Structures are given as C-alpha cells and as structure tokens.
Amino acid sequence: MNMVEVTNLTKKFGSFTALDQINLEVRSGEVFGFIGPNGAGKTTTIRVLLGMLKAGEGEAKIFGKDAWADAVEIHKRTAFVPGEINLWPNLTGGEVIDLFVRLRGSGNKSRRDELIERFSLDPAKKCRTYSKGNRQKVALIAAFSSDADLYILDEPTSGLDPLMEQVFQEYVREAQAAGKSVLLSSHILSEVEKLCDRVGIIREGKMIETGSLNELRHLTRTQILLQTKQPVTGLEKMTGIHDIQDTENGLLFQVDTEKIDPVMRHLSSFGILKLESAPPTLEELFMHHYEGGSGAGGGQ
Structure with a gap:
C-alpha cells in the first residue's frame, strides 16, 4: 500500500512552473528521501501534499485521500516538521509542544518527557530565547510525541548539531520499525543515505530519477x-x-x-x-545529475 501518491503533479505561479509533471510514491513502512537543492521544488511539493497549496494539474493523495479536499482528515494521521520554525515568542517550549500534541489529540506525557531529555531541550524557556536549533527541537519533539502514520519532514535537522542529528536519526528508525512511513526532504546527503530506503531526485521542478540507492548508483x-x-x-x-x-x-x-x-x-x-x-556516495550521484546539464532522464 502507498501512503503517498503523487501523479503528474504540476504547479505554476504565474508564468513560472514550480512543479512539472511530478510523480512519486511513499510506501507503507518506508523512509523516502526527497532530495534536491533549494528552489528545486521540494517544499512546494510538500505544501501541496499538506493541502496548503492547490495543484494546478495532476493528483496528490495521502492515505488514498485527496490532499486538498481531505486535508483535515489527512492531518489527523500526519505529523509535519518544516525547515523554518516560527513559534509563539511568549510561550515556553514545553507549552508549545503540549499545544501541538493536544491539537493532534494524541501523544503521552512519558513519551514527551523522554524526547525532551534526549533532545536536550529546556522546556521552561520562552520561545523567543531559543536558537534556530532549539526551535527545530520543539517541532521534532512535538512530531515524534504524536502517534502519526506518516511523518513529513522538510529539512528537519536544519540548525541541529551532529549529536542531535544522531538522536533525530534514531527516532526516524524507531518510527519506521513501528510501521510508520516517513517522507524526508533534505539536502544533507549523508543523512538521506543513512536513513532512506528509496530516494527521489528533483531538479528545477522535475523528477530526475527515483529508486533505491543501489538502483541509482548505476548512474555514477x-x-x-x-x-x-x-x-x-x-x-x-x-x-x-x-x-x-x-x-x-x-x-x-x-x-x-x-x-x-x-x-x-x-x-x-x-x-x-x-x-x-x-x-559512489549519494553526494557523488547527486553532483553527477546536477553538473551533467540534462542529467539522466532529462533534467531540463
């Protein structure tokens, strides 16, 4: 069963084509890496999946439901972590985590406390005092505290130090072991290489290639x-x-x-x-596509 299905997805902003006939799928119980540089179309794709943008053409489905029409139902089973976190400045980190968890209607206090300890977050501080890395921790703790079926993570480790990146990777593996699915959008190639079962490479709004790392390595x-x-x-x-x-x-x-x-x-x-x-590393594979002009599969 596919948790996410995107078929011939196209999104334009005026005369600019942000997404051009995108196709991807995230299977049940897998971690799917969605990689590309800034501006390639990763975040736009995720916003369509979350029902924040309406597709111009094509289909975007999560749990078999339409991402735009059924967004409320989809969000009940989905946890999202963006790469740029804006929090309420006068609330503490703990209050924000509790608010997010209550909005989802799931989660338990022992799990929340465990995550706070593992991510070394001081939940008593006001959010206005947090660094970018600490704001990111709040979003990750809130996401992993909830019992979601699908985790959509858009550059989730932005601002984290290497030790916290390792903690994040442990929780992604734990979610997968529990049968959850993860869509991980990232440009940190070593992270994708460690975590992902399959990878999709996007360039200038077009999918260049999709497959397991072994399947893609023939390209380099x-x-x-x-x-x-x-x-x-x-x-x-x-x-x-x-x-x-x-x-x-x-x-x-x-x-x-x-x-x-x-x-x-x-x-x-x-x-x-x-x-x-x-x-070849994923980075070498990635650079092969992006330096190669048209790339495999015709990137232009």
Whole structure:
C-alpha cells in the first residue's frame, strides 16, 4: 500500500512552473528521501501534499485521500516538521509542544518527557530565547510525541548539531520499525543515505530519477585504488575511465559502474597486488545529475 501518491503533479505561479509533471510514491513502512537543492521544488511539493497549496494539474493523495479536499482528515494521521520554525515568542517550549500534541489529540506525557531529555531541550524557556536549533527541537519533539502514520519532514535537522542529528536519526528508525512511513526532504546527503530506503531526485521542478540507492548508483562512478606487479598500460583508452592519477599509494581512478567488469579483466593481466573500491556516495550521484546539464532522464 502507498501512503503517498503523487501523479503528474504540476504547479505554476504565474508564468513560472514550480512543479512539472511530478510523480512519486511513499510506501507503507518506508523512509523516502526527497532530495534536491533549494528552489528545486521540494517544499512546494510538500505544501501541496499538506493541502496548503492547490495543484494546478495532476493528483496528490495521502492515505488514498485527496490532499486538498481531505486535508483535515489527512492531518489527523500526519505529523509535519518544516525547515523554518516560527513559534509563539511568549510561550515556553514545553507549552508549545503540549499545544501541538493536544491539537493532534494524541501523544503521552512519558513519551514527551523522554524526547525532551534526549533532545536536550529546556522546556521552561520562552520561545523567543531559543536558537534556530532549539526551535527545530520543539517541532521534532512535538512530531515524534504524536502517534502519526506518516511523518513529513522538510529539512528537519536544519540548525541541529551532529549529536542531535544522531538522536533525530534514531527516532526516524524507531518510527519506521513501528510501521510508520516517513517522507524526508533534505539536502544533507549523508543523512538521506543513512536513513532512506528509496530516494527521489528533483531538479528545477522535475523528477530526475527515483529508486533505491543501489538502483541509482548505476548512474555514477566507483573509485578504484590499485597496486599491480607490472605498470598498467592501456587504461586511459578504455571507455568509462575517468580522472586517472598516479599517487604514492597506487593508481587512483574512477570507473563508470557498468564498466567495472571489462576494466577488472584488463587490470588482472598486470598482477593485482592491492585493490580498493569505494561505492559512489549519494553526494557523488547527486553532483553527477546536477553538473551533467540534462542529467539522466532529462533534467531540463
């Protein structure tokens, strides 16, 4: 079952097309990473899903319900954390958390207290005294205190220090283990790589590619560090080889992942003494799309 289904979603602001035929789905019990730079269309997509914007064309559904027409029903089962948090300045953090939890009609005090302790938040301080990171903690605590079926997180760790990012990741994994679904919009690629089952890449309002990390890695390169008994020749003439460097630790180069097999057969004739390969990171995959102009799947 899909918790979120977006089909051919288009949204224009005047003559500007913010979203152009977007398609994505978030399955039950999965963490879906929605990545792209600022201005790519992530937040606009999320606002349509939350019923804050009405789609121009296409469909956006959550729990099988229309995101615009059934927004009130959808919100009863959804927790949302935006990247920019504005809180009531004269309320304390604890009061804001309690207000959000009561509005949702769910949550328990022991869970709330546990989250406050884990995120190292002082709930007695007025919100006007909070840093950006502490305002973010208030929203995260309120979200994870509620018993939602879907968590929509838009740049949720903005302003958090690395220790708090780890705490956040623990609670995302806990939510998934409980069968919940998470739509995580982020440009922190290491975070997405650690947490997400599948990833969708958006660029200039268009989805470039969607799939698991393993499925997407065929689009980029693998780094090889090599030492051989005999000097390697002919490597630069092979297709799929990039950035050859002769370093003190050995021959360093990149190879298109789909070309690894013929390259390894060629290298074996020189007597391999040491070979280290590193799978491409999500950041490398991301930059491959964004530096490549049209990108895989036609990004323009």
